[in-house]
Amino acid sequence: MSSNTSGWRHALAIAAAAGVSMLTMTAAMAVDVTVWAWDTNFNGAAMKEAASRYAPSHPDVNIKIDDSMQQEDIRQKLQTQLLAGDTTGLPDIVLIQDDVAQKYLQSFPGAFVPLSDSIDMTQFAPYKVAAATHDGKSYSLPFDSGVTGLFYRADYLKEAGYEADALQDLTWDKFIQIGKDVKAKTGHNLIALDLNGSGLIRVMMQSAGAWYFNADGTLNIVDNKPLKAALETYAKIWQADIVKPASGWTEFTGAFTSGETAVALNGVWMTGTIKSQPDQAGKWGVAPIPKLEGVEGATGYSNEGGSSWYVLSSGAGKDAAVDFLKSVWATDVDFYQKILVGQGAFSTWLPASAGEAYKASDDFFGGQPVWANFSEWQAKIPAIDYGIYTAEVDSAVVAQLPTVVKGGSVDEALKAINDQASQQMQ
């Protein structure tokens, strides 16, 4: 800030001395674009790469990236400052996870710039655009994909008698059977699960095109067949004694990075974590996730996490911010290759998949064309509307999980989820 004002004074002085009006023009137009992101090695790094590509052609725009916050911190700051009506401390661009976006869009009308006015949204994965659309306008520049995959240790599965072919078109029953065989043959648990999160339940539910709500935003719990099937399946997985209970991120990721469990079923962003263990190169593979059986619309494709960039309409640099997003994030194929290789950030801008990096096969995954596969699966993810009460229902679901995995009635759990969530949505 201070260096900026002194630069401005300096420019003014030169302009006054030289009498060149052009110089004052550029100095007056020099603008800061601040960005909030939450992972130095991932979205922060990708944003820095984007900024470095934009800088040469736009010396008047100074993009400042702050990635020294946790995701919860960003939400808290955003919410407090929007509620207080003091936006002076807010950035121009902020990263928001897709499942909470509607809450902000609907609670703070006018706070965000509708990007669909200036950017062609048809070039992005439809399910990402849907998550940020409100009243016919879309507000986000979709960033990373959460397309899910079943990451598996090919060596463990082979020992249990399963080749890669056996993992296509899986059902959850088959998945459980594989787990039992792996445990019997290798002694390894199949998967680590955290009872404190509803991640897998949500992945299963979305794979059948459902979410917690009806189209009109009302709760859809008790008669939600995919949700019911998801809870039943989740309980079966736990009861098959193939789960390593994990709590928190470290323990969760530690379960497969240390070689303890045989699979990880997560969004594509997990690739970076899996590849962080170079000694496991060649031992991994990726397949589509299992399908829910007997549920209409069930697929092997779903989404977990993923976030998008939003431009705040209160920011002084909002026009520059929109131009920046448009000219790098919605234009530059090469940029997307760079962040895929560098950060493992899997694009939701569809033209990106035409680039070289997206076609390459990966020796870490036994030579599979991992990215091409993910691109194909991403196009098939059922789009859903996250609504504004996902956090409330999530906590109601999590409250029932310990009972459900111990064999409690799923119907009663659904009723309890419904009661708690409708109470919270008042």
Add this chain to the structure above:
Amino acid sequence: MANARLGRTEHIAGWTFIAPALVLLGIFMLYPILWSLWMSFQVGKGMNFSFGGFANIIRLTKDPVFIRALVNTLTFLVVQVPIMIGLALLAAVALNDPKLRFRGFFRTAIFLPCVTSLIAYSTLFKSMFATDGIVNKMLMGLWIIQEPIHWLQDPFWAKILIIIAITWRWTGYNMVFYLAALQNVDRSIYEAARIDGASGWHRFWYITVPMLKPVILFTTIISTIGTLQLFDEVNNITQGGPSDSTLTLSLYIYNLTFKFMPSFGYSATVSWVIVLLVAVLSFAQFVIARDRSK
């Protein structure tokens, strides 16, 4: 009666000493508090709220999550505060023995946890109490348990973990208060009791505890307030889970404000429940302390 003793200049001096603090408290405390009191009668989400009378209070009684948070908070209070106060007292009495060697070392060691940084504390406890963590390894190595305890996944053990964590962090802090107070207790009273044949336990219960009563009351009230506001531990170590088993009132207020669709009126109402509890409990503690002294 106090008024009678103070002269006019002293009266003015009294106000000048406390004025800066009162002004600051008036600005930074009273206004937000009045705001929250007013909000507790408003209903609605985000920026759209309207007067709702007692609607929030009625909502409290029907809210299963609030009931859970209340029960959890009271459980922590009833179980953890006495354990911590008891341990702190015992440690203080043991360390008050002038013949004890390495007193300085023990005192420093037991006090150390409370000067640790919050990030260190939460990161460490999560990793030490992981299923494969060092604590389970040690307990299994000592044949105390056969199977690893699922500290963070089991609703019961998660509560225990939080109790262990708070106790670890604050016992030494309370101990120092007692240690300091014990220096005031005349040793000759103990000698007389010993000659009369009173056992160690008797001396502790009938001499030490009554002598320390004002400090015990002070620390109990401070700990009660601290436990009713319990936030750091549950937010950083268990996030209130599993299954809301460690959700506290403070964390619920936080969720209502920042995690869910912002619902200020209701979260303000929940915070007034804490104020009410503190008022009732402090009053009860004063009354009990007074009865004992009769």
Add this chain to the structure above:
Amino acid sequence: MTDQALPLATSRAEPRTGSFKVPHYVGRAITYLLLSLAAFVSIFPFFWMVVGATNRSVDIGIGKATFGDQLLVNATNFFTTVDAPRIFWNSAFIALVGTVLTLAISSLAGYGFEMFRSRFRERIFGLMLLLLSIPFAALMVPLFVMISQFKLVGTVAAVVLPGIASIFIIFYFRQATKAFPGELRDAARVDGLNEWQIFFYIYLPTMRSTYAAAIIIVFMANWNNYLWPLIVLNKPEQKTATLVISSLTSSYTPDFGMILFGTILATLPTLIIFFLLQRRFVEGMLGAVK
């Protein structure tokens, strides 16, 4: 660990009803044993933190309890990931300013409440204690609205101002002042000192230990402050060590070796303050409980 200490500790109660007396040296041995156990439990996490900082992230996840060879790697990663001098300077500056102002304002008030009692002031004091019980999460939004109206968002003043009239520290100083000998004050009055001179020339030097104890408590609270600085500080160059180091844990791939190295650094300042002042510390607490 701690939960075991309790049943063991209460077993000391047995001689009360037992028909025989436990020999003296047995009791002594049990005391040493329990104190050693308590000391072990208290210190172990610190040891664990140091061990963790020498290991790889994946080893920490599986509970490796021996020293590794990654200390230098973790340290290098830490210093390249975060701007350590800046964040520690920010933390230190905020903690120091906060501590000095809190002690000044709150000790004056504690002294004032005890030395000049009146019924009205007693009522105010009682009300203050009740205010102490409102959770901060509930006050954060209105407080922010106010700070933003004062145009203070993003300043050090916004971080420290709301905390410097600390009800707890006022309470603490009031208790401590009960031990301040009245004769000293009376003598000073005879010598013609006014009330403020008495505070600065007589009370302050006499209560050094009380201040030492308060410094530890207040510095610690300021250093560890998280929620509030998070909300009011917006520029990356203003962030404190507590904020930045805890943000490292939210990465998709957190490097726990590096994070633990950071937590060691974040713990050091409070430890140093404690060891510098610890000789006076117990004396200070002593004052507060007389």
